[in-house]
Amino acid sequence: FKQKTAYEIMPSLVGSEMCIRDSNKIVNSWNEWDPLKHVIVGRADGTCIPAPEPALDAKVPEDSDMRGTYGPRTKDTVDKANELLNNFSNLLEKRGIKVDRPTPLDFNQPTSTPDWKAETMFGCMPPRDVLLTVGNEILEATMSYRCRWFEYLCYRPLLKDYYNKDPNMRHESAPKPRLTDADYRKDYLSDKIGVTKRLEWTENKYFVTTEEEPLFDAADILRFGKDLVVQHGFTTNLKGIDWIKRHFKDHRVHAVNFPGDPYPIHIDATFTPIKEGLIINNPQRRLPKEQRKLFEDNGWEIIDAAQPAHNTPPPLCYSSVWLSMNVLVLDPKTVCVEKSEKYQAEQLDKLGMEVIPVELRDAYAFGGGLHCCTADVYREGTLTVSYTHLTLPTICSV
Numbered sequence: 001f002k003q004k005t006a007y008e009i010m011p012s013l014v015g016s017e018m019c020i021r022d023s024n025k026i027v028n029s030w031n032e033w034d035p036l037k038h039v040i041v042g043r044a045d046g047t048c049i050p051a052p053e054p055a056l057d058a059k060v061p062e063d064s065d066m067r068g069t070y071g072p073r074t075k076d077t078v079d080k081a082n083e084l085l086n087n088f089s090n091l092l093e094k095r096g097i098k099v100d101r102p103t104p105l106d107f108n109q110p111t112s113t114p115d116w117k118a119e120t121m122f123g124c125m126p127p128r129d130v131l132l133t134v135g136n137e138i139l140e141a142t143m144s145y146r147c148r149w150f151e152y153l154c155y156r157p158l159l160k161d162y163y164n165k166d167p168n169m170r171h172e173s174a175p176k177p178r179l180t181d182a183d184y185r186k187d188y189l190s191d192k193i194g195v196t197k198r199l200e201w202t203e204n205k206y207f208v209t210t211e212e213e214p215l216f217d218a219a220d221i222l223r224f225g226k227d228l229v230v231q232h233g234f235t236t237n238l239k240g241i242d243w244i245k246r247h248f249k250d251h252r253v254h255a256v257n258f259p260g261d262p263y264p265i266h267i268d269a270t271f272t273p274i275k276e277g278l279i280i281n282n283p284q285r286r287l288p289k290e291q292r293k294l295f296e297d298n299g300w301e302i303i304d305a306a307q308p309a310h311n312t313p314p315p316l317c318y319s320s321v322w323l324s325m326n327v328l329v330l331d332p333k334t335v336c337v338e339k340s341e342k343y344q345a346e347q348l349d350k351l352g353m354e355v356i357p358v359e360l361r362d363a364y365a366f367g368g369g370l371h372c373c374t375a376d377v378y379r380e381g382t383l384t385v386s387y388t389h390l391t392l393p394t395i396c397s398v
């Protein structure tokens with residue numbers, strides 16, 4: 001007589017509090033702070049500055065050194081970024097965290113679908129943008145730039161392996177979007193818009209992407225156990241948020257937005273949970289009062305993040321100086337902070353965290369910081385309920 005496992009008795013227990021880790025369990029991560037055991041770290045190989053396309057152009061600041069240039073990044077900068085990413089991977093491995101790496105494609109080649117053509121792809125330094133891990137599921141995001149439409153392919157060898165080894169893993173892919181011109185607002189492309197106008201548009205939730213079809217990047221989503229917090233902005237539209245809500249039926253999905261960011265893409269340089277009950281928020285992009293209520297009413301503290309140590313991003317970088325707060329939490333007492341970000345490190349130290357300095361600034365231009373260049377595979381812990389008395393904000397229609 002063979003005793004049945006909990007899964008066999010009740011398959012719906014998988015991923016729930018009652019689920020005990022077995023050696024076949026590869027994928028499990030419910031939030032941003034439980035102890036990290038297995039992670040994907042990106043690579044810089046072959047990263048391109050993508051050719052102009054509607055949504056990307058809207059993100060490149062008007063005075064950026066990237067305007068009017070595209071193609072592969074130089075070998076020196078790629079080598080340096082890879083050195084830093086490799087060092088970061090080694091550091092994680094020394095702490096007992098398993099690290100996997102993606103398989104880069106030749107990004108310097110045109111891609112197309114029946115609807116569009118793009119001159120180049122992007123790269124695979126930031127897996128966080130593409131892969132969303134929720135419990136035993138890894139979901140490939142729709143993405144919202146044409147140059148990133150095929151990026152999931154870099155992660156397929158890993159996902160295939162996890163899927164083969166872990167009988168409970170769910171490998172999901174959101175519907176590939178068509179990304180025709182109807183997905184983008186043309187008037188967002190003008191060089192002459194200016195920051196004041198952009199801020200007004202952000203405040204009014206008028207973004208470069210339309211509501212033609214569901215769009216989201218995985219880096220717009222934060223996981224708080226049973227609650228998913230999703231930024232509505234350039235890379236994620238309301239239809240995308242609604243899709244996430246329908247897909248994760250047992251979760252509560254909360255749409256948030258951050259006036260104050262003229263280029264709102266990805267939530268992870270804006271709003272960063274550090275541990276249960278504590279979030280640091282970009283002081284230039286504060287969560288509006290009525291949206292803070294959800295967290296504060298449930299005992300979560302939202303504090304201003306420390307100032308970045310730099311006045312400007314490194315050369316040819318899409319992201320802002322606020323990658324300072326793009327930290328990777330290893331467990332509720334330990335956090336990786338970029339080595340030069342002394343103010344952010346100091347703040348987290350004062351908050352009682354052990355801060356591990358990690359040099360990464362010379363890799364920022366390849367797709368972001370320490371949170372961006374990683375994607376969770378396994379964190380200890382089970383599904384917990386973060387908010388007990390919340391009212392769900394309804395997703396408004398447009």
Ligand code: DAV
Pocket residue numbers: 219265266267268269318319320321322323367368369372
């Ligand atoms: O502030 O430029 C960067 C986020 C990258 N994943 C910013 C957002």
